[in-house]
Amino acid sequence: MKGKMKRIAAILLTAAMTISATACGGGGNSKNADAGDRTVIYYAASYVTAQVRDAYLEMVKTYNEGQGMKDGVYVQMTENSGAISGLDSALRSNYMYDVLQLQDDEYKSLAIQGGNYFVALDEYLTDEVKTAMNWDAIPENLINRFRMNTTANEGNIYLAGEGTDLLAFPNGSNPQVLFYNKAILEQCGINVISVPEAELESYNSENGASLKPHGYAEYKEAPFADAISGKNEAGEFVYKVFNECIAMNWEELRCVARAMQRQYGYEYGYMSEWWFNYGFSVGGDCVGWNGEIGEYELTISDKQANYLALTDITVNGRDYSKGEVLLYEDKSFLNSNESEKQALSGKIYALPSQYDAILEFNRLGVPTSKEADKGVKGYGVAPSTTANRTARFTSGSDCPLLVEDFIQTESFKGILGDALGMAMPAQYREYVGGSTYTNGGTEYLKVIGETYDGAVYTGDLHYEGDTAIVGEAATESEAAGLFIPANTKNQNYDEAVKFASWVAGPEGQAILAKGNTQVPNQTTYGLGEYATAEERTIPNMWAGAYLAQKADIGDYTYFTSLTWITEWSQTFNSDVREGKMTLTDFIAAKKSVADTGLKGMNIRIIGR
DSSP states (O other): OOOOSOSGGGGSSOSSOOOOOOTTOOSSSSOOGGGTTSEEEEEEEOOOOTTTHHHHHHHHHHHHHTHHHHHTEEEEEEEOSSOOOOHHHHTTSOBSOSEEEEETTTHHHHHHHHSSSBOOOGGGOOHHHHHHHTGGGSOHHHHHTTBBOSSOOTTSOEEEETTSOBOEEEEEEEEEEEEEEHHHHHHTTEEEEOOOGGGHHHHHHHHTOOOOSOSEEEESSOSSTTOOOEEOTTSOEEEEEEETTSOOOHHHHHHHHHHHHHTTOOSOSOBOSOOHHHHHHHTOOSEEEETTTTEEEEOTTOOSOEEEESSOEEETTEEEOTTOBOOHHHHHHHHHOHHHHHHTTTTEEEEOOHHHHHHHHHHHHSOTTSEEETTEEOOOOSOSOOTTHHHHHHTSSSOSEEEEEGGGHHHHHHHHGGGEEEEOOOOOBOBTTOSEEEETTEEEEOEETOEETTEEOOOOBOEETTEEOBOOOOOBEEEEEEEOBSSBSSOOHHHHHHHHHHHTSHHHHHHHGGGSSSBOSOHHHHHTHHHHOTTSSSTTHHHHHHHHTTOBOOGGGSSSOSHHHHHHHHHIIIIITTTSSOHHHHHHHHHHHHHHHHHTOOEEEETO
């Protein structure tokens, strides 16, 4: 939930269009002498900041000197430091650029205005092209965000998402990650490790370790050799371990953040402007499709359970694999059709509702002296406003944990140096026996190996059958797409696709990833060579690549405008987050306002 158009703009040199000559010949209609007999393709690249300019120049140069020779294509790039202005009129006829790079929150309004502004690319996706692009390694949800029909249906609704026309090839993504200050964690006696959950068993076996699948945990006995012990918030000597490759659950996050305050004097332990990882983890965003009425609605008032698939199932016509969380639309279908839900008894597991998720997130920033909702006090471990979040985090003396965009990595690295770490935002995860206990009215994290109520706390994940009760490790992300404008002067569609598909393929993505501002769209490369390359800015770029697999669009990217958000977001981001208005009172005052605004949005996103 956010109240601004574009976060990327915060770190750009300028948001104005800048046309500059490049090593590839610059923009314009004149044919470059280096092209020879090849077809010249003009490429308008947006958001080419100083930080990534060299990578873009190398990418175009590499294509022209390599694959472009085979394709008979020569590319001339015009770089723009920000968004490209005037496209609503420029795309109507004789547009000079053959390939156009746009952000995922920019193109829908253009697609609706022009009808035929963009070439549908599905017919160009031959088996040969897919193989060259390593298409199957690109996350489906990243592809689907660039799918949209540019002609409305009989109900004057534009369909987008699954099964609609592909309007662009995805060009990397910029997911939200959890940045942390390594120096602060070490000062607090926390052992930092980096072991992905899938590798934990083999790591323990090879190293004689006894680590459990937690993002943050406290152990009674040393879980690995040379672990350092220290006092926890309850005054016990324990081994505190932070694993940057596994998400903390909700309880672990609030407890470690609170310990930063109570034990070590930091004003806050955690900051985030966005709640997406909370909502996505259990089922959805703050907006969801209500199949009963055939409309989108604000969902944060929904107190009905979300669901996790315990086995492979089909719900409302959609197939789910074991361990997947049902989309909001499909869980709503079950909650409205009791017989359908009963038929899945033992095959689904109830998760927190959208209301539960937003309340948990909001309590982080509401002071302990105020109510987040009636009878529910805030945790007070985060500031209620995140206006100065970057300064708070990079100061190294205020707050050690911050959810922010991957694109900030280089900027933060320049300030914090080797103290900068990257990890996973909080995720819904259940453990046998729960995660916390209360003593004297104060909540504490359970210590693995300690006895509570006559039972030793093992720290094991809660399983139902052979399915772990774990929500999605999903955050919001921004992404760029490579579009082929339909109304170009030369209409060199085939040649434009050759270049655009190469950029979105393994070689192009590997070059652009050098800018360290985006995760490559290729999952195998992102989790492999990219994540482990020595030139990466910080060691755990793996976290960003992992999160990019399930990252999704946020509420501000669903439709063509933010008008449905503007009437209520300011109240939420001020009064509600500050504890001046309870969540229930906010819902009573603003849900109908949001729902009315949603009626004016004429896009239906299939699968979201």
